[in-house]
Amino acid sequence: MEAIYVDKHYNLVVECKQGSKKAHYELYKLYSKAMLNTAFRIVDNLNEAEDVLQEAFLDAFARIKDFRQETTFGVWLKQIVVHRSINLLRKRKMDLVDISDEQIENLADDDQAEDDELIYKVTQIKEAMKLLPDGYRLVLSLYLLEGYDHEEIGQILNISENTSRTQFLRAKRKLIELLKQKGIVS
Structure with missing residues (x-):
């Protein structure tokens, strides 16, 4: 049933x-x-x-x-x-842009300098994500932004759950590497 x-x-x-x-x-x-x-x-x-x-x-x-x-x-x-x-x-x-400006819009207007720095970082992350291969960007977006788990991503993209996990981990590593190169993270 x-x-x-x-x-x-x-x-x-x-x-x-x-x-x-x-x-x-x-x-x-x-x-x-x-x-x-x-x-x-x-x-x-x-x-x-x-x-x-x-x-x-x-x-x-x-x-x-x-x-x-x-x-x-x-x-x-x-x-x-x-x-x-x-x-x-x-x-x-064509390429995906995986991070929306919603996060920026939802910020409190307490400290303009902090807001400007955060906006700068979000912009840098968006730019770094554009440099990721399509498969990495798509899995990263579906997992982090849309809230799908790896089983669901596998079904959506017609890949295995393990492939989704692997793509996600590789995407995350590559994104961190790109952000380190830009000095966004240490």
């Missing part, structure tokens, strides 16, 4: 399955900002992230009857967004 996970938006999902356009809109309002941020962190282009978001919601709503509530709607939708974002990257074969 399959486990069914009931989340706080269960009724909206049920209404969507029954064809309610209002429920579609409510789910969109609930999840669109977070999913746009996820797509943007992966594709690093707002217009493309918006396209990924729209396509992901269209896909999710088209397949909503297949959603069996084995997880939350948000987790299911995030998987769709990540897959669509990765597919877009594969099509354009």
Whole structure:
């Protein structure tokens, strides 16, 4: 027997399955900002992230009857967004930017000098991450920023869990090496 996970938006999902356009809109309002941020962190282009978001919601709503509530709607939708974002990257074969500016925006405005130094360091980390090979950046981003574990990353990227762990460790070592070269870490 399959486990069914009931989340706080269960009724909206049920209404969507029954064809309610209002429920579609409510789910969109609930999840669109977070999913746009996820797509943007992966594709690093707002217009493309918006396209990924729209396509992901269209896909999710088209397949909503297949959603069996084995997880939350948000987790299911995030998987769709990540897959669509990765597919877009594969099509354009360009670099990822893995760290968003959200961390900077959430800082307290207590000490401007500390804020400026932190902004500088975040910028340097972003630049160093751009120098990592695509596979390293992708695994690092999915693990650290999106919160996936290695088993999930393996499923998403169609690699083994051990390959994900290895890529992550190599990416972390390479990033630290690059940051040491720039004098960001000692």
